[in-house]
Amino acid sequence: MLSGFIEQLLDAPTIPDIRAVFLRAVGHLGFDHFFYAARFMLTVPKVLLRDNPVVFSNLPTELIEQAQKLRDLDQDTWVEWVRNNDGDIAAQDLQDLFGPSRSLALAASHGLGHARIISLRDKVLHSVGAVVVAPHPGADADHLRDCWTRSGREVRVLAWVMHMRIATMQRNLPKVTLTPRQREVLGWRSAGKTVGEIAVILGITAATVEKHMRLAREALGVETTPQAVLKAHVTHQLFQPAEASLTLGGKR
Incomplete structure (x- = not known):
């Protein structure tokens, strides 16, 4: 069963497909609700690239809308824990140890207060992420503990595979904005x-080269040419990957 879901995650061509596979998998393991959030390319300065966070779930719409109105969620207790810890922890245990969480309290008001939080720190280089899973609404601490004892290992592995798969996909990077001459x-x-x-x-003239560099900087929203080179590279506008070959010596 686990290997089948892993294969489906690895074969999923889009993030919505990954979400659907993960939903089926954790549902089969006793968790009706989940939340996933991750940010990648953390070593690239924000001035050069804002790689949009990847966030999806099947939480109730009302809960999501209420959570979006909360401010400073980056400082929330469970987010801080994910940034600084590996492994997993029950939501209630986390709050007992580190203090209350506004977002977890909000989830509790929807009957989803007993959940398990999985940190994805260091599972992919230069990234941070988390998965939160919860049984059916109204489940108590004993039910969560039983589900996690029975299926926790499988949920952790699926969360890791999903996170690593998303890290390898083309995400919501800025669209191509450079002309062929600017890229050249x-x-x-x-x-x-x-x-x-x-x-x-x-x-061409040196003045024309300078003009193309200036226009490239403006298009990419940076101040210097080295910044433009880096941003064009990380957004896949500068170099195209070489065609791979599996034959010996790299020859067909």
């Missing part, structure tokens, strides 16, 4: 060529 100029600049050398290579 930035490509040569990233190779260490000077403005004068790029002008000779491309057969």
Whole structure:
């Protein structure tokens, strides 16, 4: 059973497909509700790239809408715990140890106060994430404990696989905004060529090279050319991956 769900997660082509597989999997393991949130590429400065967080769940719409109105959720108790700890913990145990959580209290008001929180810290380099799973509304601490004792290992593995799969997917990065000439100029600049050398290579004037660099910086919303090179690279606008070969010596 576990291997089948893992295979489906690895084969899922889109994030909605991943969500559907994970929902079926944890439901089969006794958890009717879940919440997933993650942010990737944390080492890239925000001025260069804001990789949108990936968030999805099957929590009640009313609960989600109420949670969105809460302020400073990045400082909430369970979020702080996820950032600083590995492993998993029951929501009630977390609050007993580290203090109350506004979002977990809100979940409790919808009958989902007894949940298990899984930290995904360090499961993927330069990322942070968490999965929260809960049994049916109104489930008590004993029911959560029984479900986790029976299926906790499988839920953890599925959460890890889902998180790693999403990390490898093309997410909501900025759309391509550079012209072919701007990409060409930035490509040569990233190779260490000077403005004068790029002008000779491309057969244009140095002033035209400078113009393309300026327009590229403006399009990418950065201040310097090195920032433009980095942002163009991490948003897949600068270099295209080489076609892979599985034959010996890299030859077909």
